[in-house]
Amino acid sequence: MKILNKYILKQIFIGFLLISFSLLAILWLTQSLRFVQLITNKGLPISLFIELTSLLMPRLFSLLSPIAAFAAVLFVYNRMLSDRELVIMKSAGISPAENAKAAIYFGIIMSIFGLYLNIWGIPQAEAEFNDLQWKVKNDVSHLMFKEGQFTEIQPNLTVFISTHEPDGSMSSLLLNDERNPKTRSTISAEKGRIIYTDKGPRIILVNGIRQEISTDSNQFSSLSFKRYSVDLGYGQNKKEKSENAREKTTWELLNADEDKTLDEDDIRHYKVTGHNRLVSPFYNLLFALIGCVGLIVGNFNRRGQTKIISISIAAMIAIQALSIALDNMCSKNLSLLPLLYLNLLIPLGLSVYILLYYNASARIHRRSTGEDKNED
Secondary structure, three states, X not given: OOHHHHHHHHXXXXXXXXXXXXXXXXXXXXXXXXXXXXXXXXOOOHHHHHHHHHOOHHHHHHHHHHHHHHHHHHHHHHHHHHOOHHHHHHHOOOOHHHHOHHHHHHHHHHHHHHHHHHHHHHHHHHHHHHHHHHHHHHOHHHHOOOEOOEEEEEOOEEEEXXXXXXOOOEEEEEEEEOOOOOEEEEEEEEEEEEEEEOOEEEEEEEEEEEEEEEOOOOOEEXXXXXXXXXXXXXXXXOOOOOOOHHHOOHHHHHOHHXXXXXXXXXXXXXXXXXXXXXXXXXXXXXXXXXXXXXXXXXXXXXXXXXXXXXXXXXXXXXXHHHHHHHHHHHHHOHHHHHHHHHHHHHHHHHHHHHHHHOOHHHHHHHHHHOOOOOOO
16 A cells, blocks of 8 residues: 555544544433433443443444545545645646545445444344343343342332342342332341233242331231232333344344244335345445545635535435435335445446546536537
């Protein structure tokens, strides 16, 4: 790789990192707000909150990467043009294709990384995220009950446990239940375990004492038991978590019609998701080319490159919008799937053609000499 290409590539990488991390920070903040209430209400540690939101980063990075690549390439090449660096390169006989090599290399690198992320990274991260989120909402025994601490899992329902056992049970439990305004009860037991029913999770207590006092008459009662259950008040919860399309492997998505448990809508959604995993990473290469082609082949203008930059941004937005529209269309009609690939390949081919064959200077020269006009 030539020194010039290394220099440009380094500038692009620095710009890309700054832009992508800034956008990720903003999105991380917006996405994390929906977990704040879940964490604070259940008294879960901040480390769990960070782990939950961090597992969203691969998917967010995959969505932002092409846009960040476009912005970084556009900024670097526009700065080079403003500083006359590209003008000097052109005067030295360096071809537009040679000047665009750094952006192409960068686009290829990010496309390969995005492909890896889509095929392996995101499904694994999504599976871990959904599993952890399900545990936070449903598996109250290990995440909510802290050893040696009083935990208020519901308003007026406080639980204390001594230890978590390896088999999933809990030992030396104490429950204080004041959910019923007419009574106050305290329950102590040697052992306990969470079970899941159609009406929600319950805690089964073994070998304990239930003491209750009536708030109206102050009458006290005591009951010894060998087995007793308490409703934890979480409503209907599913024992098993459901999988979504993001957790599936690419092979499972592309062959969704072989899964007999899916209906027609799910099959179409799965297939479109699978094809998008293969197509979307290469928007890094396409948007990197779009960001630099106009500035490289266009003529230098001392007043700035507002027109070229505006056209490049409009092209990027149009392709991105068309991609989203095609996703929805293909989810209804799988015969339109080739359009997903054409939306990538046609602009990519056009960018390469302009880079190799378009000569703005020659076009202006022909216009000035009248060669483009039809002779009478």
